Amino acid sequence: MPFGPIRPPELLELETFVTCAVEGSFGAAAEKLNVSRPAVSKRITHLETLAGKALFERRGRGVRLTEHGARLLGGARRMLEERDVIVGLLAEIRQDGPSPIAGLRALLGSPSGNTRGGQLAEARLAETERILEEVLRASRTGVAISDPETSVLHEVNEAFCQFVGRTRGELIGKPASETGTWDDIDERAGFIEELRRTGSLEKVVIRVRRPDGSTPAGETSARIISVAGNPKMLSTVDDITDRRRLSLQQHGTLVAYRAITAFAGRVLEGEALLDGLAGLLPDLRRSADFPTVLLWDEETQTPTHQVGDEPWPTLAADLARGRPLPKSQVKLLIHPDLPESKDGYAVPLPEVERSLVILAQDTAPDTSRALIATALTDLSETLRSLAPHARR
Numbered sequence: 001m002p003f004g005p006i007r008p009p010e011l012l013e014l015e016t017f018v019t020c021a022v023e024g025s026f027g028a029a030a031e032k033l034n035v036s037r038p039a040v041s042k043r044i045t046h047l048e049t050l051a052g053k054a055l056f057e058r059r060g061r062g063v064r065l066t067e068h069g070a071r072l073l074g075g076a077r078r079m080l081e082e083r084d085v086i087v088g089l090l091a092e093i094r095q096d097g098p099s100p101i102a103g104l105r106a107l108l109g110s111p112s113g114n115t116r117g118g119q120l121a122e123a124r125l126a127e128t129e130r131i132l133e134e135v136l137r138a139s140r141t142g143v144a145i146s147d148p149e150t151s152v153l154h155e156v157n158e159a160f161c162q163f164v165g166r167t168r169g170e171l172i173g174k175p176a177s178e179t180g181t182w183d184d185i186d187e188r189a190g191f192i193e194e195l196r197r198t199g200s201l202e203k204v205v206i207r208v209r210r211p212d213g214s215t216p217a218g219e220t221s222a223r224i225i226s227v228a229g230n231p232k233m234l235s236t237v238d239d240i241t242d243r244r245r246l247s248l249q250q251h252g253t254l255v256a257y258r259a260i261t262a263f264a265g266r267v268l269e270g271e272a273l274l275d276g277l278a279g280l281l282p283d284l285r286r287s288a289d290f291p292t293v294l295l296w297d298e299e300t301q302t303p304t305h306q307v308g309d310e311p312w313p314t315l316a317a318d319l320a321r322g323r324p325l326p327k328s329q330v331k332l333l334i335h336p337d338l339p340e341s342k343d344g345y346a347v348p349l350p351e352v353e354r355s356l357v358i359l360a361q362d363t364a365p366d367t368s369r370a371l372i373a374t375a376l377t378d379l380s381e382t383l384r385s386l387a388p389h390a391r392r
Contacts, residue, residue: 011083013043014076017055020044021073025062047072082226142237148192148224151176154232163218163239165210181208195222195233205240216241242368252288256375259283260382267386274352277383278305284358288372292359296346304354311359312344319346319355329380330373333359343369347376351387356380 019029020040030037048055055069065073136143142160146153153171161168164181171179182188187206195201200223207215218237225234263280267273277295285293285307294306301316312318315333322331322344333344343360356376 011080013047014079016040016043017047017069018073018076018080020056020063021065021069024064027061140238142218142235142239144235144237145225145227146176146233146235148195148231148233151188153179160237163216163237164208165212165214182206191222192233195224199224206237253371253375255287256284257378259287260375260379264382264386268389273383273387274305274354277349277352277354277356281305281307284356289361290358291361292357294357295349295352295354296357297354299353303357309359311357315344315357318344319357322346325369325373328373328377330376332369333357345369345372345376347380349380349383351383 016029016033016035019032020026023029023032026037026040026044030040033040044056051068051072053068054066055072056063057066136157139157140159142163143155143157144153144160145155152173152175154173156168156171161171164171164179166179166181171181176182176188177185184207191201191204191206200221202221203219204221206218206220208218209215217240219240220235220237222233222235224231226232259280262283263276266279267276271279274295281293281295284290290308292306292308292311294303294308294311296302296315296319297304303311318333319331322333324330325332329347331346333346345358345360346355348355356379358372358376360372
């Protein structure tokens with residue numbers, strides 16, 4: 001006889017089935033779930049209708065799993081475990097207005113059920129959501145859930161918003177190509193391809209582009225998870241911009257000192273000071289990928305030797321108003337309209353009647369500024385010691 005239209009099992013029915021198996025009776029399961037015994041019996045009857053087999057042997061007041069019930073138990077438990085994982089990710093505490101993780105509720109849908117058991121599950125869900133919301137809010141690590149195919153962002157926490165320089169409203173429901181969060185969208189394609197191949201990625205360095213034009217570096221880990229039966233990408237990211245910049249500056253300082261040593265050797269072998277400095281500029285620029293390095297003539301207020309991009313048009317005024325870095329003769333260039341994402345440095349070289357000027361791409365932390373200042377100061381002192389023995 002055909003079954004006719006039969007609704008699929010709900011999670012509450014599977015939870016009731018597992019509870020009955022654990023408690024050994026419908027009555028104990030009803031008490032555990034805070035529902036009536038007839039409600040428990042109705043749920044089990046529906047599951048048995050779907051299976052076409054008895055799932056429990058009724059023995060007086062107790063029940064015992066049949067062979068078919070035992071087969072179902074493992075799958076039911078896995079379903080409930082997945083539900084618990086999803087509940088741990090759910091979006092919105094029941095309140096007026098969306099919560100900081102409301103996107104997940106739209107992604108997963110609201111749980112149903114008007115029974116007392118359903119109300120109890122809703123209470124547990126709300127409490128779990130509240131805890132998760134507090135964890136995500138307190139975390140200094142950025143967290144995002146997105147679609148690996150479309151790159152649409154379903155959920156982000158505040159730390160992620162701060163890292164990419166955008167609000168939740170600018171991110172949720174939009175693809176990465178539209179929000180511009182990836183500095184190189186092709187890099188994301190390679191990232192996703194590797195993620196599909198391995199299932200997870202750990203501590204991959206990426207760059208994002210903020211609305212102000214800066215490109216902070218992040219160390220991200222990602223894995224594919226199943227949410228409501230659909231594959232999603234769960235990503236975490238930590239801002240390592242300063243740490244990475246310092247590492248690059250440390251490496252660049254070694255390169256710069258090698259270049260200064262080579263410059264000193266050439267001067268002692270007879271090369272003119274100004275020619276030696278001009279030959280040093282490309283090495284200094286490459287040492288930390290500086291956009292521009294030049295020698296500035298104070299008398300003519302123009303660069304006499306230059307490598308890289310054109311300097312700022314206000315460089316003469318910036319040099320005049322620059323302030324010395326602590327315990328250093330190196331000036332930090334200051335300009336009222338200069339973007340916060342850039343730095344400039346200048347050190348006077350009176351032996352050749354010039355100043356050496358370096359224009360950096362990003363604003364450096366104090367530790368990196370100290371490294372740059374030390375290298376430039378040492379170059380100045382090297383030039384001073386070489387001057388009596390060098391050709392002009």
